[in-house]
Amino acid sequence: MNAQVQIIERDGKPEYAVVPFEIYQRLLSLAEDAQDTAAADTAMGELARVEDEIIPGDIAHRLLAGDNPVRVWREYRALTQEELAAAAGVGKSYVSQIEAGKKPGSVAVLKRMAEALRVDLDDLVPSIG
DSSP, X not given: OGGGOEEEXXXXXXXXXXXXXXXXXXXXXXXXXXXXXXXXXXXXXXXXXXXSOOOOHHHHHHHHTTOXXXXXXXXXXXXXXXXXXXXXXXXXXXXXXXXXTSOOOOHHHHHHHHHHHTSOGGGGSOOXX
């Protein structure tokens, strides 16, 4: 490979390396692989430290399909509406209205629900579009 590389110097110091396009593409691919490996290592570390969790595919599909995230996470955590309401300091009917899309829920209430459901607040905001 060294025979295929041209070094361009400025003031007697290497400034640029010119490589054939095939080598350039391979280097890009290797760099992307290294980034993917680092991201996977980070994710595995978060799982090991219990900073993140693996959720079942059906839960991810429901969330991506636009199901109400409060309902999806509540059911995944095996909580009733009454239990979530008590944990969030609101009435069961308020939880029901949020899940039915009749009320958006205040930030304060959604934050308490997120804490009870052990998710980030962002996880309870329905995706738009």
